[in-house]
Amino acid sequence: METHKAKRVEIIIEAALESRLTDAMRKAGVTGYTILPVKGGSGRSGQWARAGQVTRGSGMVSVVCLIRPERMEELLDAAFAVVEPHIGVVSITDAEVLRAERF
Amino acid sequence: METHKAKRVEIIIEAALESRLTDAMRKAGVTGYTILPVKGGSGRSGQWARAGQVTRGSGMVSVVCLIRPERMEELLDAAFAVVEPHIGVVSITDAEVLRAERF
Amino acid sequence: METHKAKRVEIIIEAALESRLTDAMRKAGVTGYTILPVKGGSGRSGQWARAGQVTRGSGMVSVVCLIRPERMEELLDAAFAVVEPHIGVVSITDAEVLRAERF
Amino acid sequence: MAEILELAAGNLISPIILSFVLGLLAALARSDLTIPEAVAKGMSIYLLFAIGFKGGAGVAAHGVDTTLVLTLIVAGILSFGLPFIGFALLGLMSKFSTIDKAAVAAHYGSISIVTFVAATSVLEAQGIASEGYMVAAAAVMEAPAILSALWIVARAGGKSSGTVDAGLYREILLNGSIVLLVGSFFIGAITGKDGLDTISPFIVAPFQGVLCLFLLDMGLVAGRGLRESRGELGLGPIAFGMLMPLVGSSLGLLGALAAGLSPGGAALLMTLSASASYIAVPAAMRVALPEARPSIYLTLSLGVTFPFNLTVGIPLYTALSTAFVGG
């Protein structure tokens, strides 16, 4: 099966910023992404879990974005502007995708 | 720790097709996979979110499958046959796994 | 944008062992991770789904950990000690991260 | 006419309608008010169980009269038939593709159970009795329309890449709502008044309140749908979303007269015919006709026809049925 090179960018960010991130992505021309719920986590700002959480419904989400390698910088710039002052992490993996025309 | 080469295939697909995809995978001899819930997303067919969704309970899921490199083509063929007429994306990453005997 | 090499370790494990795994990780000095809920899956021990599950609330979780390559062995050792007698899978992918000072 | 308007006005300021309006406004104003998916599903399970059980207990109390079989047959015919009319009307009123037209038509042949529930509570408030087995008629009308739509697509040579297999038919026939509605109907019919007495503090007393919260959620969902699909529908399709319920309910009235239903039962059959599915059919369409655009069929069903029926339709159907069926 024919596959095409792509980057898989995963952004773990506070739920309160989700719409700001996706807005910024759309402005940067990135219209394909998937948002996964997050159950809990731990980082420099401590540990948290959705269930035992003081403000339910806050918490974090994971935004996964498959993108052509040449478009990645734009995405990272847009994402970074939103994530920068906040907690959360951004990671990038090399990937391949089917149906490249969709990206 | 000893690790073994594998492929990580991630298929994001409409929930209505989940059982059709896993049936097809089983027919192709793939019996190991994990299904993650998806909270929302955006693609060529527009934006959607589980919470603000018109038909609750539809939405999408992410099927993650770790597989030996030599078995991947079969998996992709099986998956593609299900995904092809529908919306959704398929991506592949190089990975390594512990406990190779389980794959 | 400047990125730094990292490993992305993904551990799919029974929910009942979640706190044991994260405790072991913390003991090994790993304080950054994210836990994703899992909806269902299939493996050598058979198929299961959260919805049709006999003991609700058990099921599995996916623990994702971004870590500096040189720290990975410690993480794998700690994780393996917990996962070993139980069902579940561990996979590792090469990744890059922004804001390396956070890892 | 004055009576209809009065009824409509009385209906409009009921807590359930206002809850729907609240949800709609909140969504249009982009408030972050949301009802968790699990809670919304829980409420819909509650409503289905309650309405099925009460229908069954009603049948146990009043016995099965001869119109039961007739009503179910009429209901099946309506669900099979309405998509053809819908498809033809859309040919005149829209520029949709064959597949989009067929998908929309399927929604209007099938039914919306919340619209049905809202109608029963309007009837109750007015003290109009209705046949308990109307719940069974609702269940009968869920699925046939889907078959009609698939047949229309096949006949029109519109080729869809979707999957129409045995699995799909099972999913359609055994979908959760049908099974729960029919199942609780039988439980109600078997356990009768005793059963109803045991659980009526759960399924009768708080019913209206749960319905309010459920309609709040429907308003939120409809409002978000409208906002996202803004501009995708022309005036023609929107007019269709209000004309089709009138056509459907007229045929429902004829069917009710043919089956010999009471005025209350007739109002419910009219409501069922007028209402458009927003759960079972969309799910089937994603599998069978993936090219059909959800933004079209869901916006029409939930954003146009559902509010239309809730506000204008139900009082109108009730008035017409009491006028024409006598009572």
Next chain:
Amino acid sequence: MAEILELAAGNLISPIILSFVLGLLAALARSDLTIPEAVAKGMSIYLLFAIGFKGGAGVAAHGVDTTLVLTLIVAGILSFGLPFIGFALLGLMSKFSTIDKAAVAAHYGSISIVTFVAATSVLEAQGIASEGYMVAAAAVMEAPAILSALWIVARAGGKSSGTVDAGLYREILLNGSIVLLVGSFFIGAITGKDGLDTISPFIVAPFQGVLCLFLLDMGLVAGRGLRESRGELGLGPIAFGMLMPLVGSSLGLLGALAAGLSPGGAALLMTLSASASYIAVPAAMRVALPEARPSIYLTLSLGVTFPFNLTVGIPLYTALSTAFVGG
């Protein structure tokens, strides 16, 4: 005997049993009917809170009689002891490994709170009073069986790779159901009749209805479990799933006589002894004995013993207790 059959028949057509059957059939027919996990958990929290509170309020009303301590001791002994009998019986009736046998045995020493709840509502329907502190007996019986099973494995030289640490013991003793049951029991006992009056429209009136939906879910889950593990259990183990409750309830009856319980209390202790855990013990087994196969212990507990108790067991235990304990 005729009386028992009549009771059983009356029990069988109650809304709660029929709801369970509906869920079972829906799952076996592969309907997609599902109750969201969060809603199912919410209902089980409701049931635990309500049953605990009512038990406590009952104790506040009738006072602590001298059998209380005796009952709790007997309950603990039953939970500790039953796994040994279960393990021995499985040696005769199955070919399971030592670890599988011990895991199954642990389930039968512990209890199923829904079976208990169903029994209290059968007693209520028949106007048979029971001691409020039976709720405390239920809490006492949750955990000891797990220790017995671990001890059996250790003694039999069966080595499991599982984790038996301080964390495990805390999880077993402070698991959510025990804490909620005991906690609400104390709240009920402290606030007494006043407290009960304040919240009885929430915990008393709708109780039966919530129980119906909860059993619908249990039916769905049991049915899906049966379908998936089809063929994994032989006839021997299935027979065990029906024999063991009879053995357990007999010992429960002896215990009730020894402790001096009323007929209603005796029926409940019999039910507790006869029932098999499907929440607390399976979770502990995954940690402590990961090699034990869930498809065995869950299918037996939820697919065989639970329906057996619900349909045949409870009426039988009630009849026996009223016959033997007098009253």
Next chain:
Amino acid sequence: MAEILELAAGNLISPIILSFVLGLLAALARSDLTIPEAVAKGMSIYLLFAIGFKGGAGVAAHGVDTTLVLTLIVAGILSFGLPFIGFALLGLMSKFSTIDKAAVAAHYGSISIVTFVAATSVLEAQGIASEGYMVAAAAVMEAPAILSALWIVARAGGKSSGTVDAGLYREILLNGSIVLLVGSFFIGAITGKDGLDTISPFIVAPFQGVLCLFLLDMGLVAGRGLRESRGELGLGPIAFGMLMPLVGSSLGLLGALAAGLSPGGAALLMTLSASASYIAVPAAMRVALPEARPSIYLTLSLGVTFPFNLTVGIPLYTALSTAFVGG
């Protein structure tokens, strides 16, 4: 004074307080008892809807008196003003950074709706009437405090990297709780007694029971928060968490006298002023002042002030308001 103590004691052994205590203890003992997020959200939607609707129906019944506008103005001023006092007090009682102090202050200017709900149910139990529009006062007090905090940060030259944009203001003003509270208030006001009668078996009868389970969850969450942030707060801040409600309620009392509220209304305005937000404000802080530490403001609001108000505060405010406002 004796009266206050008696009230406090009576309050302390109510099911709702004990449910909170149960949750707190379970969390501190590290039990795995948890209420699913969706269920907790569902309950809070229920409480907001019920309290809003009842407030509105109250206004419909007793009419809008002249103090309404005055009360809303006073409420707005309190919410705007209290953060400045809080910020100043924290300057004396803590070593927090400017941003942390401002964030904490915002919480105390805003309100906790559950504290308000608990106060209304204490008033009800004592047969003290209160103005239905106090619900509107609660809604008015949610947001202004956030603006004060942002202004404080800006004035103090404390630069936060957070995002203060139009989106943030919309989120604050149209956040789900405000919309639901105000919306259901209007539904109640429009449909009046008829509306209330229709849905009172849902929003009135089971209200206290739902509140119990909700407070159980609050206890769990507060206990987990306390455990995780153990040691992060010094004695000064903890004292602040109990002093600030006293300061707030005193100003609330003055405001109530100025506006001419009844004793019941005054008690509620005192409670609102004394309570600290734990939903709307924390969410806004994460966006606007991300450097502010949640472990500080949440622990103070939910771990210190909430239990303080629930146990000591509400009976005190009720006693003071009846003493000072007459009635």
